[in-house]
Amino acid sequence: MLADKTLLPLAERGIAQQPLPARQFVDRLLEHPNAAELVARLPVQNFYYLVKELGLADAGELLALATAEQLQGCLDLDVWDKDRVDLRRLRSWLEVMLEEFLPGRLQRALEGLDLELLAFWVRQHCRIYDRTLEEEPDEGSELPTYSTPDTFFVLEFLPDTDSATALTLERLIDRLYDADQQFARRLLLEAKWGLNIELEESAYRWRKGRLEDLGFVEYYEALEVYAYLDPAKAKQAAAVDWRLHGPRESSVVLPAPIVEAFTEGGFFAEVFGAIEDQRFAEDVAAALIAVVNRALSADRVDPGDLDRVRSVSTRALATVSLGLEYLSDGSIEGGVRVLAGTPLITIFRVGFSLTVELARLAQRLHQRGVDDPNLDPLLTKRPLFPRAFDTPPFAGGRPFRSLSDVHRVRRYLEETYAEHLSP
Numbered sequence: 001m002l003a004d005k006t007l008l009p010l011a012e013r014g015i016a017q018q019p020l021p022a023r024q025f026v027d028r029l030l031e032h033p034n035a036a037e038l039v040a041r042l043p044v045q046n047f048y049y050l051v052k053e054l055g056l057a058d059a060g061e062l063l064a065l066a067t068a069e070q071l072q073g074c075l076d077l078d079v080w081d082k083d084r085v086d087l088r089r090l091r092s093w094l095e096v097m098l099e100e101f102l103p104g105r106l107q108r109a110l111e112g113l114d115l116e117l118l119a120f121w122v123r124q125h126c127r128i129y130d131r132t133l134e135e136e137p138d139e140g141s142e143l144p145t146y147s148t149p150d151t152f153f154v155l156e157f158l159p160d161t162d163s164a165t166a167l168t169l170e171r172l173i174d175r176l177y178d179a180d181q182q183f184a185r186r187l188l189l190e191a192k193w194g195l196n197i198e199l200e201e202s203a204y205r206w207r208k209g210r211l212e213d214l215g216f217v218e219y220y221e222a223l224e225v226y227a228y229l230d231p232a233k234a235k236q237a238a239a240v241d242w243r244l245h246g247p248r249e250s251s252v253v254l255p256a257p258i259v260e261a262f263t264e265g266g267f268f269a270e271v272f273g274a275i276e277d278q279r280f281a282e283d284v285a286a287a288l289i290a291v292v293n294r295a296l297s298a299d300r301v302d303p304g305d306l307d308r309v310r311s312v313s314t315r316a317l318a319t320v321s322l323g324l325e326y327l328s329d330g331s332i333e334g335g336v337r338v339l340a341g342t343p344l345i346t347i348f349r350v351g352f353s354l355t356v357e358l359a360r361l362a363q364r365l366h367q368r369g370v371d372d373p374n375l376d377p378l379l380t381k382r383p384l385f386p387r388a389f390d391t392p393p394f395a396g397g398r399p400f401r402s403l404s405d406v407h408r409v410r411r412y413l414e415e416t417y418a419e420h421l422s423p
Helices: 008-012 022-031 035-040 044-054 068-078 087-100 103-111 115-123 163-179 181-193 196-214 219-226 231-236 256-262 267-274 278-298 306-328 332-341 344-367 373-379 403-420
Strands: 126-130 145-147 153-157
Touching: 022 035, 022 044, 044 068, 044 256, 044 306, 068 087, 068 103, 068 196, 087 103, 087 115, 087 163, 103 163, 103 181, 115 126, 115 181, 115 196, 126 181, 145 163, 153 163, 153 181, 163 181, 196 278, 219 278, 219 344, 231 306, 231 344, 256 278, 256 306, 267 306, 267 332, 278 306, 278 332, 278 344, 306 332, 306 344, 306 403, 332 344, 344 373, 344 403, 373 403
Parallel strands: none
Antiparallel strands: 126 153, 145 153
16 A cells, blocks of 8 residues: 555655555546546556456446547457457447447547457458448348448348347447447448458557557567576666656556555665656656566566466566665665666566576576475576575565575575585
């Protein structure tokens, strides 16, 4: 919670939302006389995580105030499985819009979305006949049909389209015709003449560009965040000016999972609290969002899986904290200087590389026949601190949080090596 002293710098600078449960926070937003304006200020990720915390079925009032950018961002984050559209998830979002949006609002919302995405969804569930071209379903067909209000089109539902989906599609087209016949016709023509692969690929390209702006990059590009970087050489590297100059397009507000990770405290939180310049603090916060999102991409985390998002966010923040402590020799003032002259992704890589070096030692022991369950967390894809070394000890692993964690594990590894493998 933001009442924690480690989070006060976030609250004071407006970089984190108020420390309220999602339902309570949204209720306060909706009760405010300028609710629409306040909702519109929420960054896409923050808005999306609020919806996920509430549950889509209970987020209708919030969605009704969403901007087109927020709605499209939610679909970017929630209705895709890698590079394929999840038709059921998309239907769920459309159903909430149908329930909560007035016809004019629905039409404006859908016009703000990628037409290719909507057309792809429509095309997956029906065959479209254009009566102005004298097209009609086969007389012998027993498949259910729907005629648009202007009688220009007949939609013949495909055999695998269930009745609930067919009803959603009918309601969607009816509501669009009520608000804007031209847009409804444009959508149907796009769905009729577009090819499945072209519609989906086009929608995916638009989505990819928007997610890259948020720091979610392609898997292989995202893996760079986990590339080994010699910590000692990084410590000697010259400072670089990584910060953006000029006006910022929008305010920086950390997504809830990152804010929650701050409750772990750590060296990074202390250094962040010592930053005096507001713009510098915002630059660091924006860089942190990008690094966490790269880690999520590299770990192939579904943004809708909040438990995994929280887990990776916590580990990413701990890794940044570890790298920063190493590069600054544990000095708060030095940490501020390191943040000013070192890209945050470099600091993350240094922290991760410190754990990789320990993992390599553990792997050598394992390969030479030393079977030590205490070392199992080090042998995972993203090395973890063995909780057997905590006080009191526990099973499993947790993120490395400090140099003292690194030193403790290194001593154990060296002692184990000396005991089992020294001549």
